[in-house]
Amino acid sequence: MPYRVCVTYLLRERDGVAQVLLGRKKTGLGVGYHVGLGGKLEPGEAAVEAAVREVAEEAGVTVDPADLDPRGELLYLFPHRESWSQRSSVFVTTRWQGEPAESDELVPAWHDVADLPLDEMWDDARQWLPDVLVGGHVSHEFTFGDDLATVVSDRPLPTS
Template sequence: MKPTTLCLIINDKNEILLGRKKRGFGVGKYNGFGGKKQENETFRQCAVREIFEEVSLVVQPEDLIPVAIMNFQFPYEEELNHLNYTYIVKNYEGLPLESEEMEPRWFAFDDIPFETMWKGDDMWIPEVLKGKLLHTLLVFGKDNDEVKLAENTYVDTIEEFETTAEIAACLRKG
């Protein structure tokens, strides 16, 4: 299981910044910003690095608000499986800039382009935007796109761990 991060950046107009993926897995889809955790960094450090690499915004690790632990399962291509910390970011410096990987765009909360995002995003993003904290399971079908199973478990806090084994154990105990 790959450890990853995903960040939903929110401005003071209650708009969400999403990026259209320009290359690699998920090309053409709008998504938050994030990626694979490197061995020498924490999840928060990963999120800060990925935001800067993908959209040129500067974020401090303490300004990341953990809102979900996501378990993305791809049973037909298990190397794509990943456990993810999802954060909301409201405090950042700079202006969003396009990168080689992402083309950023602001959306009003009621105009999020779920039809051009990962299937299943519509079942958890509105919840975290309302302030809910989640453990979410998404199991994808043979095409790595269709969602075969989607479950949100509402929690009171998001515990932060450093290894996927610790995260998996937390998710198993509910």
């Protein structure tokens, strides 16, 4: 059974350019990749609660749960390493308090939404992230190959 995670993308506009905060992972799954802020849900924790906690832990900023805009669900399947399989709730926000700072997990940096570092992100990101950052929603399943890095199949999640 995939474990539950969340990911949050902080969005801002600077000089008319839309930007997103990504962090370069320093430890754990995806080390070296640029990722959104997020992680595992703790027992009994809702995705929104986890998103608020993870943003604070990973970037040192405070987000009000009411300011999180849910943008969908992703299912990541790793048949060659089942322990990596996860279901992720995706959020964006344009409101927070504080200035993003480096943590034990991530080195945060702002990136233009129109010029994402997709070659330095998980392989699936190119297929859904640009659209989500401009207001879209995602409901998708990605299966990774035996290299644990390349998407070998993808499909929309069944509607419930």
